[in-house]
Amino acid sequence: MFGYVTIYKDELLVREFNEYKSIYCGLCRTLGKEYSKLSRFILSYDCTFYALLLLSLNGECPGYEKKMCRCNPLKKCTYIKNGEDALSKASALSVVSVYFKIVDNISDSKGIKKLAYKFLKPIAKKWANKAKEKYPYIYNAVETMSKEQFKVESMDNAQLDMSADPTAKMLKSVLSYGEQDKSRKLILETMGYNLGRWIYLMDAADDLEEDREKNNYNPFLLMNYNGEQNFKNYISQILNQSLAQAYNAFELLDITLYKGIIDNILLKGLAQKQRAVLFSEEKNGNKSV
Template sequence: MIGYMRPIKGAFDKEQRKIYQAVYCGLCRILKSRYGATGTLALNYEIVDMLLMIDSICSDKSKWIKRSCSLSPFMWRNLAGLNEQRYFMAAEISMIIANFEIQDNVEDLNRVQDKILLAISDYKLRKMGNQGKDVYEILEKKYLEYMSKERMAQKVFCGFESVVNACGGIIGTIGRLLSEVSGIREISDIEKIFNLWGRWVYLVDAADDYVEDKKYDHFNPWTLKDTPPNWENYVYCLEKEAGTLINYLPVRRYGDLLKQLYVIQLPERRRRIFNKLYEQTWETI
């Protein structure tokens, strides 16, 4: 959940940029209003993309309100979802996911700055309402399951698919939670699509970090798989499966934007990262 679904600069047309910015800025404003300026640091592109998918199939379009920017008060923006429950939940999920990532950094790197960030994040999470605490318990269970699988994989007690599926399960659960609070009927389809995207992000990130992980003897799921060309094919299959499921969704709006994000840009990002990996010396692979 660290920006691998970030839009490619210059790829959107004017209308697509306007829609994306409204969802992004709306979520940013809610994070700031609930958790202060540090809350905006939890904003990530993956959650924005998930909200866009949910918004695209909801019966009612998210309302836009023109307000000043959370970070630059002299700039005015269209903000989506300021009074909508799914945006409030997305803000809580953003904070929870950021907390998990910091926990992971503390465990892997044991840096002082990460420990400080974790203390701040834990304090912010204690300010959540009952809904946020319920969501935390649900996602924490999935996160701990994923961490358990990763530790087992390091000791060769479980394989590649087990670890990857556990990570996908976290994101799939987010899809289910956002679908339920939005009152849409296609909950199982959204959960499957988000599960596939979660696995995609996890594995693309792993490919991006492979050489560095190898150098510092950090765990990387690709060490459980055969050779890099087959790695990329595996990620490509995730894209195709998710794309097939998207075609069956009753998309009411933002179809061109979703196509740009998920059909055009994800493969392009995957190709860039794997090409960089191929350019590394094979001695490190």
């Protein structure tokens, strides 16, 4: 996960922003409680969205409470109550994703960066193993994604759809796991697949220039297109297709809790991130919560 799935703050109601922040802070607290204080540094918007969606699907408002911030004892934060299951799963996805990202970075890095990742690996592995005991389906989904991604990126001619498929399938599996209703499961699979595809391709678009300079694999570098601006517009169209399909699937879900926040993320937050990456627009509304 790469931190792209976030709110567009300027378009949220104050109440909705406070609700989102309570989930964000709740995930921070859960990471520290279940793994370690250090794990709070891997807190991400992507996994906050996962917790938000799980809470929304459950449909029962968890309630809220004010407590001291775990990172700043002079500050009080609002946390959700009774959302332990969603926050625990989101925490597991956080630590497992970071572990396999570190493993991937070790193979791709050199010098001091490589040493730094090797130093962090045992810590992240301990977290990931703990998450694996509690949620093996999350660990297995991310591990499978990592292995398949390595195979795809080792090919000379892996095209766009093939390169995005491992991340798409991982999120498809994680978002739909445990859903008993066949129709709702299919909806979540469709939403997860397209959102995962968007995340991978967004990261590829974000790394395009760096990968071009370092001669790294990037699916967009395999495409022939005349004109930089036209190329970015074309990438934007590809990303928009995935966003539209993810949101169309979400709209089929009969949910009301936090719907305004999820609408904001899928319709505005992701679009703003996309414009910022491709066209260097200011990232208004995506400030830290």
